[in-house]
Amino acid sequence: MKILAAMSGGVDSSVAAAVLVRAGHEVHGVYMKNWINEENIIGHCPWEEDIVDAEAVARQLGIPFRVVNLMTEYREKVVKYLLEGYQAGITPNPDVMCNREMKFGVLWEWAREHGFDAIATGHYARKEFAVRSSQFAVSENGEQRTENSEPVILRGADPNKDQTYFLAMMRPEQVRIAHFPIGHLLKPELRDLARELGLKTAEKKDSQGICFIGQVKMEDFLRTFVPDKPGPIVNLEGRVLGEHKGLHLYTLGQRKGIGVASPLHKQAYVVVAKRPEANQLVIAIEQADTPLLWARKAVLHSISTTGEPLDLERQLQAQPRYRCPAGGAAFRPLGGGRAELEYHEPQRALTPGQICALYDGERLLGGAVFESIGYD
Incomplete structure (x- = not known):
């Protein structure tokens, strides 16, 4: 198959591309350029070094590599969704939408126009074929596929790294063209394989930032685009305990960074509700039966x-x-x-x-x- 491998400059996507090359596919590497931190948000946005690392791995594997600029689409389909969600008082998930709208959406449209059969990513997930009775066939390559079978996504073999949650909003047609070459590996096995192959990214630390943006804290990102709107922090009885900076900066279940000291040792406040109409943040002492939690x-x-x-x-x-x-x-x-x-x-x-x-x-x-x- 002619497969486009999305390479972020990390070790997971590097090994994913390597596995496909080993399997004999025609593999091309691509870096999705979604963000360059032009707003100078606090945090590390390492897109330039990520491109260097991804290109270096592609060179080691002997595969073509290119950068595709999707910044306009990313702002429209992911950043807009993120900001509008927080402004409405809810908690969106940009990583899930990045997968559906960008990797297996906009990038796949580009890949299809350029003659590719599928897209591969470094997600810890497995894809197999299942017949209607839910009995699984052997592998992703479809050798045992029947007319009654369909591609399904299974949790990754490594329970500590499983990333199927981030693929939950994928559509059936996207599942059909998706490949997850590392889903059968445990993380230590993947690191060992990267070292065996001598990949530049073998020891590179995993990214924990927003999808394809980098090491940027969500609070710093939001405060760049959404103005603070202070309001009262209240308890379940409505008594004012402090002042919040803006409801969009808090999420339900949050314990740290609320800004109200705990009343007693070993007790902690937790966010249990947001009331946009009154601009109130509601907190309570966390217990086994905390109301609204x-x-x-x-x-x-x-x-x-x-x-x-x-x-x-x-x-x-x-x-x-x-x-x-x-x-x-x-x-x-x-x-x-x-x-x-x-x-x-x-x-x-x-x-x-x-x-x-x-x-x-x-x-x-x-x-x-x-x-x-x-x-x-």
């Missing part, structure tokens, strides 16, 4: 599936955010891309605007956006 019910909207539609009531596992276990839940479609979700056990800090990834065991079914949370 724990919930079992939610309404989802913008349901997106990686395969067949989720149009029937069923039991599944729902992961409310990255680095959070997926909880068992009843899923009840409401129509119009909406559904009710009822967890078997209470969940901490379910947050409107966040992405909820939906699974059947290891299989990623799709995802949705939390619309509202039910407390009872």
Whole structure:
């Protein structure tokens, strides 16, 4: 196959490209130039050195490499979504939208126009083929694929690095052209392979920044574009405890950086609600039964599936955010891309605007956006 490998300049995407080359594919490397930190946001935005590293790895692998400028599209499809979400008082996820709208959206359109068959990324996820009975075939290359099979995304083999959550809003047609060459590897195995191949990025630290922007804190990013709007910090009874800098700078479940000292040793305040109409940030002492912090019910909207539609009531596992276990839940479609979700056990800090990834065991079914949370 002729595969376009998205190379960020990190070790994961470097090894992904190398695995494809070893498998005999015609591989071309590409760096998505989405951001150059022209607003001088506080933080490290290493796009120039990332390009140098990605190009160096491509040269080591003997594959063509180029930079594709997608800055305009990124601002329209990801940055705009991010800023509008925070301004509306919800918590968006730019990394999830970057995958759907940019890597497997805009970049795929460019790749298809240039004769590529697929796009590969360095995500810790696996793609296999499943027949309608949900019995999995052997591998991504499709050798055992039948007319009744469909591509499915499975959690990465490394439970500490699994990144399927960030792929939850991918569409079926995007799953078909996606390759995840490192999903079968554990992170230490990937580092060893990078060293074995002598890749320049073998010892490079992993990036923890916003998707394809770099080591920029979300608060610094937001304050560059959204003006502060101070207001009262109140407790559950409405008593004023302090002043916040702007509701968009806080998220439900947040413990640190609230700006209100804890009343007693070993007690901590936590954000439990935001009230945009009164510009109030609501906090409470975190306990096992803190009001507004724990919930079992939610309404989802913008349901997106990686395969067949989720149009029937069923039991599944729902992961409310990255680095959070997926909880068992009843899923009840409401129509119009909406559904009710009822967890078997209470969940901490379910947050409107966040992405909820939906699974059947290891299989990623799709995802949705939390619309509202039910407390009872």
